[in-house]
Amino acid sequence: MQFPYALLEAHSLTAIEEQAACILDxxxxxxxxxxxxxxxxxxxxxxxxxxxxxVDAEPLRALIGQAPDRFVWQGQSAAASVTVGGDHRPVLVPFYGPPNVRQADGRTRPGTLRDYRDLVRFCEASPALDSTGFQLCIAHEGQELVPYMELALAHLELSDKPMMGSVLSEEALRNVAAAAGVGSAADGCRLLHLINLTPPLVYQQNPLRCLRASARMGQASLVTSYMMMGATAPVTVAGALAQGLAEIMVGLALTQIYRPGAPVVGGLFATPFSMQFMGPVFGTPESHLAQIAGCQLVRRLGIPCRGDGLLTSSKINDAQAGYEGASALGASLAAGADLILHAAGWLEFGRTVGLDKLRADEALLRASLSQATAVPA
Amino acid sequence: MQFPYALLEAHSLTAIEEQAACILDxxxxxxxxxxxxxxxxxxxxxxxxxxxxxVDAEPLRALIGQAPDRFVWQGQSAAASVTVGGDHRPVLVPFYGPPNVRQADGRTRPGTLRDYRDLVRFCEASPALDSTGFQLCIAHEGQELVPYMELALAHLELSDKPMMGSVLSEEALRNVAAAAGVGSAADGCRLLHLINLTPPLVYQQNPLRCLRASARMGQASLVTSYMMMGATAPVTVAGALAQGLAEIMVGLALTQIYRPGAPVVGGLFATPFSMQFMGPVFGTPESHLAQIAGCQLVRRLGIPCRGDGLLTSSKINDAQAGYEGASALGASLAAGADLILHAAGWLEFGRTVGLDKLRADEALLRASLSQATAVPA
Structure with missing residues (x-):
């Protein structure tokens, strides 16, 4: 067993938790x-x-305490299932959501269903990636979006691995769940839903509905606060973490109100907002500190924690991409993250999946994680 | 205060220490x-x-226990002095030893004295680098090497920061020490000498003499085992660490025999040896594990520990260089290394200092370390 890197001592974590309680109250x-x-x-x-x-923080903590500290995320075959949480190596999930695809020839264009299916095949074949995720790219057909069910079918037809579900709408979530064979909570956790709240301190309608549907069906909710420090959250790491902790505690508690014991993952992601180009930047030291301390805070809720993988602001796989990605991944690994989203393939602030970068990242993950158990422990 | 990342639990560290004792015995x-x-x-x-x-390990441990757990490494001015060890951020020392210089136009050629002096100026001006090191490049004049005293004078003329000393020979070490104003141990620690032993399990004549001269003058000895796993050390991380620990314990004990309380830093550096091109490769997951566990072992000797910085096998500052460097630096930072050698500028297995890379690395170090204290601790 490897000990996670404890950036903050107990009294600092307690101070952030007290601030979060104050924000909630x-x-x-x-x-x-x-x-x-x-x-x-x-x-x-x-x-x-x-x-x-x-709301008082204490009853929320008590509710969240009903969530499991680990759970099995089922694949279509039992052999492909993975455990999220506990002493296992982190579960690796590919990138999520990029509208564009950067081809091997260096040209970048909107994603298509054909790209999508190829990406599912790649993730399925990878020994490093544990899941095929969802929304691997935004698939376009001319000016139109490819229907979400086409994406779901790509996962179900081409992969055995655990998948995420659709959070386009509650209806989409239910339809994909039905296609994946999820009838009731008795079927176990087959889908993991990305529930992004909207900092500062807002949950919009759609995530609230998706969270409820997911929890009631016994599916996993990845409740994440994705904060831009200096724009949608305080500019300091400690301040952002206090806000983010308050935010995710509400969503996590709701899952347990709807269904005690529903599986969850907590995510505190904070990246600086650049005043220079008016957008978030990735792979920075501030976000690594937020990552490590964020995992400490989520772990103290008794639930699995999310990390992020080879993130970068760069448009190509250059020194910047390598440095930023390795730093971000390293922070997640050191933090002891239980599930790593955006593990591989991400370029250009997440706007683009790079096909070459995906291959290179996947090879790096294989090399890193096959060694993760090489030292006797 | 940040806790170092504990890769290995106490019983695993003890097992490696027992193997080291067995090797020594x-x-x-x-x-x-x-x-x-x-x-x-x-x-x-x-x-x-x-x-x-x-030799038995216990008396060696007792000797090493006389070395300080932290010491002041003096600059020419008191304001430039730094503390090695303790709760400070790691002391950053630039690259050491590259024969070649890669210019901004991409051409690589042997280093010159002019390069050398420019490199000293750069390190002196950097807010991130704490020392100007030594042997910043191997300086050539035509086919001849520039005399070591020219290098020493570059540091003494152009910089106030702490510097390393020459280990070309005992005579060179003494002459540079004299030029730096070191008369006796009463003058305090002004120079840090890189004492590389020769794995497996050998100290050559010159490092032994330099170590003795350094210790008797109260100067610091950075006793390092630089192992190539699969060539000069076992192929496994645990095996290499056992060998390296046995190796450095002898040199560290010698410093304390010569002068109890002489300042030291312990370094366990292990990199895989590639059977493909018959050389060591840098920035790999194996070496990061060795780095982190190595720091744990050195810390248990009660002395400051060495880490390595932005290492890479790549010839240019590309995605590989970024990824490898960030991983290596991240391992050292997570390990809580007290002194980081080769912090910036390194290219091509250490054969080349890249002028552009040095600038980029220095900027990254500035960004990373100015944030290292941003979270309340």
């Missing part, structure tokens, strides 16, 4: 357009004012 | 061409057979 979190979420929070003692929810 | 270490070293070891209970020294 005094400022609260907005749950937009979803009365059922407000009722659920009110039933556990929250104070509701319009769509704003103020 | 049964196989021993060869001290070549230097009878005074043999006599010194015999006086503390070692068994001498020819030039081979077999």
């Amino acid at each position: 005094e400022i609260g979190v907005e749950l937009q357009g979803d009365p059922e979420s407000l009722e659920a929070m009110e039933a556990v003692g929250a104070r509701i004012e319009g769509e704003r929810v103020r | 049964e196989i021993g270490v060869e001290l070549q061409g230097d009878p005074e070293s043999l006599e010194a070891m015999e006086a503390v209970g070692a068994r001498i057979e020819g030039e081979r020294v077999r």
Whole structure:
């Protein structure tokens, strides 16, 4: 067993947790357009004012304590299933969401269904990647988007590995779950849903609905606060973590209200917002510190924690991409992240999946992780 | 304060230490061409057979225990002095030893004295680098080498920062020390000498003499085992660490025999030896594991530990260089290394200092280390 790297001592973590409690109590979190979420929070003692929810941290912690510290994420075959959490090596999930594909010849263009299916095949064949993810690229057909069910079918037809589900809408989530054979929670956890809240301190309607549907079906919710420090969160790492912890605690608690024991992963992701070009930058020292301390905070909730992989702001796989990616991945590995999203293939702030970069990243992950157990422990 | 990343648990570290003790007791270490070293070891209970020294680990540990856990490495001005060891951020020392210089136009050629002086100026001006090192490149004048004293004068004329000393020969070491104003140990530690032993299990004559001269003058000895796993050390990380620990313990103990309390740094550096091109490769996962566990072992000797910086096997500053360098530096930072050698500028297995890479690396170090204290601790 490898010990995660403890960036912060207990008293610093406690100080951040106390700030998060203060944010929850005094400022609260907005749950937009979803009365059922407000009722659920009110039933556990929250104070509701319009769509704003103020709540004590302790009952939320007690609820989150019902979530498992590890769970099996099933593939189509049992051999492909993986455990998220515990003393295993981190579960590796490819990139998520890029609209563009950078071809081997260096040209970048919008993704297509054909790209999508090739990407699923690549992830399926990889010894390093544990999942085929979802939304590997945004697939276009001319000006139109390829229907989400086509993407789901690519995973189901071409891969045995665990997959993520659609969070396009609650309906999409349910339809993909049905296609994947998920009838009820008794079927176990087959899908992992990316539930992104909207910092600062907002959950929009769609993630709230998807979270509820996912939890009730016993599927996993990856509740993530993706913060831009200096724009949607405080500019300091400690301040951003306090905000993010308050944010994810609400979503995580909701999963346990809907279904005690529903599997979850907590993610605190914070990247600096560049005032120079008005966007987030990736692979920076600030985000590595946030990553490591964020995992410490999530672990103290008793649930598995998310890390991020070979991120970069660079448009090509150059020295910048190598340096930023290795630093980001290294922070996640040192932090003891249980699940690493965007593990491979990411370019240009996540706007592009690079086909060459995906291959190179995958080879690096294979080399790194096959050695992760080489030292007697 | 940041906790170092504990890769190995106590029982694994103990197992490696027991193997090192077994190597010292049964196989021993060869001290070549230097009878005074043999006599010194015999006086503390070692068994001498020819030039081979077999010894119990415990008395060596007791000797090494006399070395300080931190020491001040003096610059020419007090403001430039740094503390090696303790809770400070790691002391950063530039690359050491490359014969070639890669110019900004991409051409690589042998280094010159002019390059050398420019490199000293760059290191002096850098807010990130704490030392100007020594042997920043091998300086040539036509087919001849530039005399070592010219290099020393470059440091003394152009820089206030702490510098390393010459280990070309004992005479060179003494002459550079005299030029730097070191008369006796009472002058404090002004120079740090790189004492490389020769794995497997050999100290050659020159390092033994330099180590003795350095210790007696109260100057610091950076005793390092630079192992190539699969060639000059076992192919496994654990095996290499056991060998390396046995090796450095002899040199470290010698410093304390010569002068109890002499400042030292311990270095366990292990890189895989590629059977494909018959040479060591840098920035690999194996060496990161060796780095982290090696720092744990050195720390248990009660002395400061060495890490390595932005190493790479690549000839240019490309994705490979970025990835390998960030991984190596990240391992050293996570390991809590007290002094990082080869922090910046290294290319092509250490054969070349890249001028562009030096600038880029220095900027990265500045960004990384200015943030290292951004989180409340």
